[in-house]
Amino acid sequence: MNALLRGCTVLACLGLGLGLAWSMLELPPAPIQMPGLVASHMDQSGVDHPVTAVLLNFRGYDTLLEVAVLLLALLGMLAAGTTPLHASSFKEAPMLTALARALTPIAVLVAGYLLWAGAFKPGGAFQAAAVLAGAAVLLRIAGLLPSWTTPADGLRLALAAGLLVFLGVAASGLALGGLLAYPPEWAGTLILLIETSLTVSLALILAGLFLAGPDSRPPEEQS
Amino acid sequence: MSTGLLYAMTGVLLFVLGMGGLFLRRALMTKVLAFNIQGSGAFLVLVGLGQRSGIPDPVPQAMVLTGIVVSVAATALALALIRRLADNDMGTGDEP
């Protein structure tokens, strides 16, 4: 790319930034105020934390599609092809192994807490799953967890279970008048059901994005 | 200027930095990083501008959580494809 084009790109980005910043300065207050609207519906949402209520109830459909997006990332990776990753590709490291062994139970505990806490304070399935997946990555690096190239039957079921449960709950809402409609008295239980199954599946998907990673070593080292 | 607006301004800065990086940098890894910076900028604007009056708004916060997961997924796929590419280069580069 030549210097002139680079200069123009820099100028365009600069102009866009200045324009955006300027346009925000004198905005009048928004005509629709969502905080009040959300607060007035909290008692029907089944949870006590407004973000969780928006995420899993008011705008639960976004979350449903987003779980599919995450599963798709793994599918795309499998479609492009993976090659087996050897347990020995990471050097023996006694400290790392000990650390992984010590941290994993704590990670499981923290994930459980985050899942439970999501109902009334920041937390929830995604946070819990991220912690679990982090533990899996650590175990993998320490050589304590095997990698896989194509998920076996049971693993595929576990990877997709969260989405399947979510879809099932969403569809049963149709009986009540709308996709994803929960009866207020059942909303808390249903959200917990969705969040729990999502935690397992999302943790496996996130971990899978690392564990199923293609091997970057030259082929002669592969046996 | 309210705190929310300050966040939004920072978001604009990150957004254009990321945008510039996506256009100007050639290395694939840098591009993926630039995309993440650009996305973070948009998230900050979404949260910051929505709360410029000082009242916390759960709706953009939930949207940003959704957006973060989406961009994690996209980043993972991009990284996997980049590794697949590196894999292929190594696998076939030295062979006749």
Place this chain on the structure above:
Amino acid sequence: MSAWLDPVPWLILLPLIWATLAFILGPRRGGRLAMAGLAIQLGLAVYLATQMMATGPRVHSLGGWGAPLGIDLLADGLAVAMLLLTQIAALPLVIYARAYFSASSTASAPQWEGAPRRMVPSDQFWPLTGFLLAALNALFLSADLFNLYVTLELLTLAAVGLVALGGKPSQVVAALRYLLVSLAASGAYLMGVALIYGTYGTVSIAHLTPLIGTQPPPAIWLAGGLMMTGLLAKTALFPFHFWLPPAHGGAAAPVSALLSALVVKASFYLVLRLLLEPLAPMAEAVSWLLGLLGAAAILWGSWQALATRHLKRLVAWSTVAQLGYLFLIFPLLAPDGLALQAGVMQAVSHGLAKAAMFTAVGVLMLATGRDTLDGLAGVAGRLPLTIFALGLAGVTLMGLPPSGGFLAKWLLIDAALGQGQWPWLIIIIGGGLLTAAYVFQVLRQSFLTAPESTHFQPVPRSMEWTAFMLAAASVLLGLRGVEWIELLAVV
């Protein structure tokens, strides 16, 4: 009416369910599931269309909340016209794909140096296709700007996965480039959504349209500009077309067909929807620019199609050109609705014709084992049905009567003449001539005599027939297209 029987949510739920089940079933499984699912989806789409014609547009409030607190789905004429196209084009493609993957794995499995072990190109095709169709249906039905962002990302990731399917290095490069362009574009779109939410406190299109009114503040102009630029990059409108030929030209034949026929139309649909409704004040300012870019796309895309010697590249460049016609409608949009009808007719007829063309080319490539024009010599005698399909699809792309493409171009010319904007005629007719040139180039080559040594692989009949059905549908659309257009009156 009970919500159980409402086709709107089921059009999104069904493909999500069968895609997930296909993934659980395992690699290469799920073809029958996909066919069954799509057959039901087609039924639902037709049912929705007839229902809507009788009772007007349908709103489905997700979770029962209703916008602006919740997300609404909206089925109006434009959305349902696109839904019909999606299910009608996808069903034959799924039938074709089953035969294609079984034929290409038994014949000569496309192996290359450094190919990963135990990898078959069809491994994840079914779940990816299911999610792709779910994303398309969800996108056409969504009436919420942020939800549209999520559906766009769902669509992108499914499409990128499909491009990378098989993992050939050239495919991975194309997939990665497609992904990076799409991500930058989504980022720009999201920034626009952030500005709009910040300004008005909602992302529901129905609430935004009256709020934005006719004199929006500068922030909304910037938001609109960012969203439009992002969506145009995703549609591969000239000069953002550079990612399309390698991505569509390098993928497996059924994948190319899905991408060219449907995926690029989704972001076009959004451009149209946004400029018709919430961003209407912008429409006048950008319509000429969009029209000119469309004209450039027609000329440049057709020229490149004429210059390439690779079959699939030719068809992919033809997509770049045909997308240009979709954008010619913007300077001609008027209350009489002619240009809008022309745009939808062009989207539908190009969708069917391009699906036919990629499937036919897939047949030819499987038979000859090559992807070049020169390899085609003699195929007309061996695969007359496929060449006939290719010719019929070409008739639609050229815009000859009685095809759907003719109807689209006729409406477009009608709109241009009605408004005294005759210079567009030169582009419309010139583009048609260039199209004829590259289509005849393929046909001429296939009628040449084959060298003695040429060996043709046998190809399943079902592949030839699906290609032919798609092509025939694109031509017959010209006779039955009026009913499709009547859908658009439902707003």
